[in-house]
Amino acid sequence: MKDQRHPLIILVFVLTMMALTALACNLTDTSAPPTLVLRATATPPPTIGFATLPPEALPEQQATGAPRPEAAIVNLINQVQTDRLMLHVSSLVDMGTRHVNSSYTTPGRGIGGARDYVLNEFNQIAAASQGIIRVIPQDFTVDYNGVVSTATNIFGIIPGDEIGAGVVIVGAHYDSITIVPEQAPIFAPGANDNASGVAALLELARVLSQRPHRSTIILIAFSAEEIGREGSKIFVDQYVRASNLDVRAMINMDIIGSSTAANGQMDTTSIRMFSEEPNNSPSRQLARSLALIGQQYLPDLVTYVETTVDRPGRYSDHISFSEAGYPAVRLIETLEETERQHTDLDNLSDIQPGFLTRNTQVVLAMVMSLANGPRPPANIVLRDEGDGTRTLLWDPVPDANAYIVAFRQPGSTYYSNYIRITDVANRSVRWEGFVPQNFEAIAIAAENSAGIVGPVSNEYIIVR
Numbered sequence: 001m002k003d004q005r006h007p008l009i010i011l012v013f014v015l016t017m018m019a020l021t022a023l024a025c026n027l028t029d030t031s032a033p034p035t036l037v038l039r040a041t042a043t044p045p046p047t048i049g050f051a052t053l054p055p056e057a058l059p060e061q062q063a064t065g066a067p068r069p070e071a072a073i074v075n076l077i078n079q080v081q082t083d084r085l086m087l088h089v090s091s092l093v094d095m096g097t098r099h100v101n102s103s104y105t106t107p108g109r110g111i112g113g114a115r116d117y118v119l120n121e122f123n124q125i126a127a128a129s130q131g132i133i134r135v136i137p138q139d140f141t142v143d144y145n146g147v148v149s150t151a152t153n154i155f156g157i158i159p160g161d162e163i164g165a166g167v168v169i170v171g172a173h174y175d176s177i178t179i180v181p182e183q184a185p186i187f188a189p190g191a192n193d194n195a196s197g198v199a200a201l202l203e204l205a206r207v208l209s210q211r212p213h214r215s216t217i218i219l220i221a222f223s224a225e226e227i228g229r230e231g232s233k234i235f236v237d238q239y240v241r242a243s244n245l246d247v248r249a250m251i252n253m254d255i256i257g258s259s260t261a262a263n264g265q266m267d268t269t270s271i272r273m274f275s276e277e278p279n280n281s282p283s284r285q286l287a288r289s290l291a292l293i294g295q296q297y298l299p300d301l302v303t304y305v306e307t308t309v310d311r312p313g314r315y316s317d318h319i320s321f322s323e324a325g326y327p328a329v330r331l332i333e334t335l336e337e338t339e340r341q342h343t344d345l346d347n348l349s350d351i352q353p354g355f356l357t358r359n360t361q362v363v364l365a366m367v368m369s370l371a372n373g374p375r376p377p378a379n380i381v382l383r384d385e386g387d388g389t390r391t392l393l394w395d396p397v398p399d400a401n402a403y404i405v406a407f408r409q410p411g412s413t414y415y416s417n418y419i420r421i422t423d424v425a426n427r428s429v430r431w432e433g434f435v436p437q438n439f440e441a442i443a444i445a446a447e448n449s450a451g452i453v454g455p456v457s458n459e460y461i462i463v464r
Helices: 002-018 071-077 082-093 110-129 191-208 230-240 282-297 318-323 353-372
Strands: 134-144 147-158 167-173 216-222 247-253 270-275 302-305 328-333 381-384 390-393 402-408 417-421 428-431 441-447
Touching: 071 282, 071 353, 082 110, 082 191, 082 353, 110 134, 110 147, 110 191, 134 230, 147 230, 167 191, 167 230, 167 353, 191 216, 191 247, 191 353, 216 230, 230 318, 247 282, 247 318, 247 353, 270 282, 270 318, 282 302, 282 328, 282 353, 282 402, 282 441, 318 328, 328 353
Parallel strands: 167 216, 167 247, 247 328, 270 302
Antiparallel strands: 134 147, 147 216, 270 328, 381 390, 390 428, 402 417, 402 441
């Protein structure tokens, strides 16, 4: 199934690179509407059945407009260090097992060794940040298979410097388990599941803690995910809810380090994102918005926006948040090797350093966008002009240097096309194609002068 989708993805990506800036109409212009440039996003074929618009139904492409300034994001992405990521994965694998019922007291071994390693890394990051990030361990009781122990979530907080900018949470679980869950002493290296996610988390904490941000950012390593999401449930109930946090997004990284399949197939160009149904849920809206944002900065890494909250019969910590009403998503590699999971085969040899680095980079870009980009436009409307065209309008965003207008086709999980508007004074697009037969919804994000694309607006649903 996967190898059948790649030629189309490559073709769409090539078309994306050729796609160009749209012309925006002046509100008072009574001439014929301009030909808009709809850029096809580098996303997979739809996972919900609907008829994709043929190329001839889309507006004709035009000449390239002004290039995007994006040095701020690119410079930050380049700070992600592959050697650091692999050192974290190797160090966690060296614990032997990170089962919640393994040793809490043996130095460098078991769940206690993993806890100490993650806490020590967070503390070193905090010391280097000169007070930008604050580290908090959260102890809680675990009762699994008749064994009672004290597990620990470990998180770092970077307080936002703008009132009302909300909270962005990034998480990964650091415990591991065997295919026979009650056997705690058995070797359970958990390199991909989920030392890969924890490595990315620690590297994100290091890079993000070098400067303040508009939104508050929380980076958390959960324990006890493998026995029913106990750590994330506790964190949501006893910290997020208790503190009345305004959580705008939760991004969960779980199994993100391998680009190979058991049959030798390789995919270094995509990653999957799961979110709670239905297709208009806050979590699904977050998922497609993050996919759009990720494409702006790593256009050759496709994010598949899946139709379910997770794989059949599986779960991860993002569900603890979406169950509580917070928008949350899970990132996981596309070619998942389930036969390695929870066995001694989940070892360092299956981690591809470059793939893990790129996945870390795309999450970094997503977090930067959510936390530092311009706030999303409000009061989006379509005005019927009476001549078969409609004009899309929205309120100005003070620090906008451009706008990204994204289009979602009927029933789709993702934005299939977008246009970039650089005429920020007019903030309008007039076109005959704003009809529900073409697109179900429109959403808009603002981009600042540093090239940071901000959070995507709520969707405007197109009606007849």
